[in-house]
Amino acid sequence: MHELSIVRTLLREVELIAAAELGDVVEIHLGCGELSGYEPECLRTAFAQLQGPGRLEYARLVIHPIPLAAVCEQCSGEFEPADFRRACPQCGSPHTHFARGTELWLESIVLDETRKATVP
Amino acid sequence: MTRILTIQRDLHAPARLAADEFRAALAARGTLVVNLFSSPGSGKTSLLVALAQHWQGARSAGVLVGDIATNRDAERLAPHLPAVQLTTGGACHLELALVQRGWQALDTPALDFLFVENVGNLICPAAHDLGEHLRVVVLSTTEGDDKPAKYPKAFTTSQALVISKIDLLPLVPFSVAAAVQDATALQPLLTTWPVSAQSGAGIAEFADYLCACRAQLLRETSHARA
Numbered sequence: 001m002h003e004l005s006i007v008r009t010l011l012r013e014v015e016l017i018a019a020a021e022l023g024d025v026v027e028i029h030l031g032c033g034e035l036s037g038y039e040p041e042c043l044r045t046a047f048a049q050l051q052g053p054g055r056l057e058y059a060r061l062v063i064h065p066i067p068l069a070a071v072c073e074q075c076s077g078e079f080e081p082a083d084f085r086r087a088c089p090q091c092g093s094p095h096t097h098f099a100r101g102t103e104l105w106l107e108s109i110v111l112d113e114t115r116k117a118t119v120p
Numbered sequence: 121m122t123r124i125l126t127i128q129r130d131l132h133a134p135a136r137l138a139a140d141e142f143r144a145a146l147a148a149r150g151t152l153v154v155n156l157f158s159s160p161g162s163g164k165t166s167l168l169v170a171l172a173q174h175w176q177g178a179r180s181a182g183v184l185v186g187d188i189a190t191n192r193d194a195e196r197l198a199p200h201l202p203a204v205q206l207t208t209g210g211a212c213h214l215e216l217a218l219v220q221r222g223w224q225a226l227d228t229p230a231l232d233f234l235f236v237e238n239v240g241n242l243i244c245p246a247a248h249d250l251g252e253h254l255r256v257v258v259l260s261t262t263e264g265d266d267k268p269a270k271y272p273k274a275f276t277t278s279q280a281l282v283i284s285k286i287d288l289l290p291l292v293p294f295s296v297a298a299a300v301q302d303a304t305a306l307q308p309l310l311t312t313w314p315v316s317a318q319s320g321a322g323i324a325e326f327a328d329y330l331c332a333c334r335a336q337l338l339r340e341t342s343h344a345r346a
Contacts, residue, residue: 002211035273081276094309106129107127110124110125111122111125
């Protein structure tokens with residue numbers, strides 16, 4: 001399981017943002033690519049393990065799966081590779097690249113600003 | 121009162137940028153970086169020893185070898201190639217920072233080839249860019265020909281497939297044709313290299329392929345400079 005280190009990076013980033021915005025984090029929305037190398041279930045486990053006191057104490061991790069998408073370099077068509085097969089289903093070209101689905105994307109965070117005035 | 125703050129940031133982006141920089145720096149030195157990965161025991165180290173014996177010093181190569189524990193692979197390689205052991209202490213794959221430290225420890229700046237022998241694992245290394253120019257997945261005949269279909273990510277992200285231990289083909293129920301068919305259905309550009317490190321079969325052909333890949337990298341790098 002290698003999700004711990006990326007979740008640590010995530011928590012650090014979100015903590016910095018929350019501190020700058022003077023809010024408590026209610027939700028963290030993460031987009032998880034099918035070929036990102038990270039499993040949503042393992043990300044949730046790592047998050048639960050690392051979540052400590054502070055602005056992220058009650059934050060909920062919401063994970064949106066990002067399906068793999070490829071673009072054909074021959075016909076420019078975009079497709080979702082079925083079972084990770086990367087040849088273009090339209091023209092058959094083997095020359096394709098992944099356009100989406102390899103990323104782990106921090107999409108947004110939801111902040112609660114009610115403590116804004118009292119918490120520095 | 122709640123507020124939604126849009127971020128839209130790829131948490132992988134810093135790692136990807138660092139990998140691109142490493143790739144470019146090694147290309148500028150004329151070094152082809154090869155990320156070798158497979159299940160444990162598929163014969164990655166034996167393949168590297170066989171390559172070194174084939175080249176007899178005509179090509180310079182160094183190895184960064186990843187394992188969970190022990191220096192055994194580096195010790196096995198040491199009589200043949202300069203090697204640095206990278207022990208991950210439990211982690212399931214190598215990360216770029218470890219590779220960069222290993223490359224510095226190797227202290228041989230102008231290699232023809234830098235082989236990164238990943239931790240034996242067909243799953244996690246597939247998702248980690250180590251700044252390589254070429255990704256080679258090794259599948260041994262004793263593992264079964266169904267592995268490309270079962271572990272698609274390893275094959276769909278690679279450029280070359282080495283089928284190792286072909287000297288055992290008479291003894292094991294492994295169809296090279298079936299493995300290649302499943303693997304190329306995932307990645308049609310995959311080139312296949314059946315080898316035996318024991319008998320030496322196929323090693324010369326695979327070595328020539330690596331040299332051709334390096335020659336192409338050098339052409340592309342000099343084009344980029346011009």
